[in-house]
Amino acid sequence: MHNRVAIVGIGQTTHSGRRPYVNDGELIYDAVTRALADANLSLKDIESVMLGNMDLFEGHHLNDAMLSLYSGAMGKPGFKMNTGGTVGTMLAIQGWYHIASGMFDTCLVIGWEKHDEGPVTPAITTITDPSVDRPFMVGAIGGLATVSIDYMNRTGCKLEHAAMARANASLNAARNPNAHLRDKYSMQDVLNARMVLYPLNLLMCCPTSLGACAMVFASESKARKITKKPVWIKDHVTVHVEYGGAQFGVGEKRWTSHMQAGSTIFKRNHITNPRKETQVFEMYDPFAFAIPSWMEDFGICDTGEGWKLVEKGAIALEGEYPINPSGGVMCTNAIGDSGMLRVAEAALQIRGDAGEHQVTREVKQALASGFGGSYWTDLLLLSKTTD
Amino acid sequence: MANEAVKKEPIFTEGYVIMPYKYSVGTLASKFFIQIRDSKKINGVKCPKCNMVIVPPRSVCIKCFSKIEDLVELSGKGTLVTYTVVHYDSAVQAMKPPYAVGVIKLDGADTAITHFIGEVDFKELKAGMKLEAVFNETRNANILDIKYFKPVKK
């Protein structure tokens, strides 16, 4: 048994490739003040603070120490999270536990990254075993390139379908003033980009952005006093998995963390038709094949159907099942922030506050996922009401 | 066979973690460092709401969480709060040991900064000593443009 948890305040900075006029702390402070303002609260109303990013990207070990002033954590309890792309979703889950336990009524969760300061790809290579995996690690995208080839081989998906998904993301990002890459692309524009990591070209890999996102969570009794539009975190699941070739379930039945996450959440919440019973999915998509292949793995559609739905335009803003109306990770990727933006953007859709990138139908339930260099999956189910 | 293996010489993978960084200090701190480099002046930053003077610079007030944008010039003199003397060698050190490091409350500021103490006999180090900044001839807009703090001669 646990208490209900609502998102009552959302704040995000704009995202860009470089921002040398602020330092790490100032970036976080920007998001924190926006989230507090959105909730109409001040720092003294916050009982605990959760902060996260990927330390090695900025070159600071245990950077929570130098950031406790800017995050608002001074003198308060809280957690620090460093789990790759899942930082943002894990922070939301940590915030959920704080409030669901009944030990806190409010908390602040902050995800951020300032990629303009350090070497991202070299830093990511250090997540691997140095004796056998590190020499072959070419950023997180290397493993995802192998996943892409495997997906095309298994289901008949073509490079064009990944390009379609990327083109669709660009149209959404063009309507999102906080996104990083906002140029509109056609499928052909995407196919013409220069090759980076076969089969993924430059536009099929996620960018490195910088930015921060913060949210205020509250217990049910407080939430209804703070805002008229609380967004409920109804359920969540985390599935851990190891890095490496082991993901391919060599010679055995294919299993991925996404498959387990999707089936767990849908079963627990009696969802038998996810595309009808949820109305939008902010999916963590670090590469252009993510949407078509992971739609299948999550159980949004059957195996082999994901790329067909992309081809039909089903994932567009006005489509049958919009995915990443914000533009997703393909258009904005500040790693510690990316997972949090999925939850924040899904919540904005439920509130009806997503502005120009608001989906056309009423959103009663939304999904948000996280994934990252640690190769885990987080999946959250958000809801407009408590039933 | 694996059990016999543990008696053999262990195998290691040798390598480095080499990574270049370029840290942005931010607009406010840039002004602080430029003042040191170009004018040999140490500034504090002042909170517009509660008037707290903070050095080294922070763009968020420690006391009231307000945004700070203004610098205020300090004299470069201060009082030693506490100190230590480093005697051991380490891979990451800006000075060769032995050297003294102190926490120094600058006149006019509400906070203290950490820096080296030079031109001093370690035996004479005492909390409450008056110190003043000594600057390097060549300066690069970083905290080591201040060479150390030395005791003020009476």
Next chain:
Amino acid sequence: MKPKAQEELIYLDMTLKMPFKWRTGEPMGEFFRELKANGKIYANQCPKCGRNFCPPVNVCTRDHSRCSAKDKWVAVGPKGTVLTFFISEQSFLIPTTGEMLKVPFSVGIMLLDGAPVALQHNLEETDPEKIKPGMRVEAVLKPKGERKGNIFDIIHFKTIKE
């Protein structure tokens, strides 16, 4: 607080350079000793679930059973089948050595004959048109005198016709 166009911004250029000596543990140490001395690639098998590991492990990563190498230690390869691959055209600074990655850099995940077990390593072939999942490959090792007991004792996997 965006600065005016002419305001100077200060950066700190810092390079972290930290030396490490990572112990492989056992039986991975034995894997490297066999590779160096005899040019053989070994895997072991979990006695409970039958999953194969290359390099060999002490504890099954699926069910935490203790993996003994005594009777479940088997030489695999040197031939295998490509499961999937990637080819990088983008160079970057390799943190382990401080050198830039030589591109094109081709990496395959190979299912080695005998276990079956997947191993990640370089492919000799760097033309994506010439690599297909299902393709047969064979490990190419350094001559014995040059092997050091690390993963580079295998130079790469070359394409073979079978």
